[in-house]
Amino acid sequence: MSGLVVVGADGSASSLAAVETAAREARWRGAGLRVVHAFLWPAMHVPLGPSSLGPSDGGLRNAAQHVVAEAVERAGSVAPDVEVSHAVVTGEPLTVLEAQSRAAELVVVGSRGMGGFVGLMLGSTAVHLAAHGQCPVMVVREQPAAGGPVLLGVDGSPAGADAVDFAFAEAALRGAELLALHAWTPWNTPVPAPPLDPTMPYASEPGELARTEERLVAEAIAGRRERHPGVTVRTRTVHGGTRETLIEESRTAQLLVVGARGRGGFAGLVLGSVSQAVLHHAHCPVVVVRGSTAGR
Missing domain, CATH: 3.40.50.620 (HUPs)
Structure with missing residues (x-):
């Protein structure tokens, strides 16, 4: 043991x-x-x-x-x-x-x-x-959906990497599918760098924000598939509020895994608004994973 x-x-x-x-x-x-x-x-x-x-x-x-x-x-x-x-x-x-x-x-x-x-x-x-x-x-919290996936809230933050590792390991233990879900709006995405050419418009091309957020999910789970080859992984990128999306998706999940703070967190806060929201309103058990710097 x-x-x-x-x-x-x-x-x-x-x-x-x-x-x-x-x-x-x-x-x-x-x-x-x-x-x-x-x-x-x-x-x-x-x-x-x-x-x-x-x-x-x-x-x-x-x-x-x-x-x-x-x-x-x-x-x-x-x-x-x-x-x-x-x-x-x-x-x-x-x-x-x-x-x-x-x-x-x-x-x-x-x-x-x-x-x-x-x-x-x-x-x-x-x-x-x-x-x-x-x-x-x-x-x-509520009884989980039988046979549902392990739902992972992906935010792309360095602190969220431990949550990704935990979700993959948990899906492997349970023999469950992993759904890596990222929700975004123009208000919670990083501000793009200004163009090198000052005469060019300071704006993203149509669809560029969505493509950037899709790459964020791919980068967040990179390398984990190889360590957990038996885990079936689905990824989803949703244009919408993170809290509302995760809470709704938790209706069909057996477990929801989130980091303690996302990329929009304020320094000094130990629990972000998304993790607090799902703790209060998710429809399945919730695991909050703090970053390794806060752990042992």
Whole structure:
């Protein structure tokens, strides 16, 4: 066994769905699975053991152990051949999972936990972990389309190269097709260099922008086909909004992979508008891959 997949468990239906997904990921990777529950209650200065007036198996500590036990059992039912470990760690969930991500190749969480507020589509732990995790972070949202492709959002940025690598590897693990999709508008494309001849018009020829964006996709996936010869790859270049296009395409995908920040990102931001949008609205699980400079 090599590698480790970490999954956050809090007893919610969302986290149990994440446990099932994480168990499958661990099986595909030949990795171990660690179920982690962040135990905040000691900071609330309340007794951890059972009350003298209640059942012997009551109390906050027993409740935490029950959450972990249920998650371990669920993982075993999905992937009985995967080695599963577990931990109840004192601390705030984001801090605990961010620390766990340093030794993991993937962290999996549900889209909303027990602390979610009605009306919110994504829990704070999921979105913050996607921004700060030290390895790729998968947020399990709706059930994926059976047999759908791994959908890769291509932006052509240097930081997005790790997302391309992850998507190819994931498609190979799943035996799935890879759809590399790039959406563009004249507003999110790089400004062309001025002509060498100042008498020439400072404008692109008809169709040149579209051809440039198509080349961007080809260059982004160059070399990956050779490393993953068993992966069937389709490429698409769409004239339209990136967020809207990826969210709509995710309806028929089994997984959506994006980088944390695209070529239009502002320095200092750790999570771009596209990655935030798909985390909140995609119709399948989403993996956010931060650039290697932000990782281990």
